[in-house]
Amino acid sequence: AQSVTQLGSHVSVSEGALVLLRCNYSSSVPPYLFWYVQYPNQGLQLLLKYTSAATLVKGINGFEAEFKKSETSFHLTKPSAHMSDAAEYFCAAAVSGGYQKVTFGIGTKLQVIP
């Protein structure tokens, strides 16, 4: 069984500072990995996905994530936080070869301080 662990349920950064949201996965096979963003009372929007091509994945809104197999990690970063980045972020994993069932982390709420 696979699991997804997001370290830090709440993260605060100053506007203009680096954003780093941590995600580790456990899987017996290399998974497909995703980051989603959720604004209040809305659904989840896909930020980026890793599907065993390039290990550094660029997504929307200036976010990127790096797949590190040795660390079983897929951390999300953005060089400079904007106020509009304040939201909840979910890391998710699907077993390689299929998107049928996805396991989600518990989410990390990002607060951006002016």
Next chain:
Amino acid sequence: DGGITQSPKYLFRKEGQNVTLSCEQNLNHDAMYWYRQDPGQGLRLIYYSQIVNDFQKGDIAEGYSVSREKKESFPLTVTSAQKNPTAFYLCAGRANNQPQHFGDGTRLSIL
């Protein structure tokens, strides 16, 4: 506009009452999913369907039921057997070899 449409946005249920949450899609997705979201618990899978007239239980199916009579529609019924139904419910669809695409959710509360 193409997308996943959930209705209503807010729903209130009386004790002992069944309620049905609507999920409609015009993206021609074969697979559809229902998740429950509670604060601090992420998303938990209730039911999913990969083709019309077929669906499987997810991790927390007790107290819920679904149907998939049409490709476009995947309604979720929260039955009176679900003792703690207050939550945010998310529907998603998926095309082949693509990540899941989500609707905007329905917030269910108990009166």
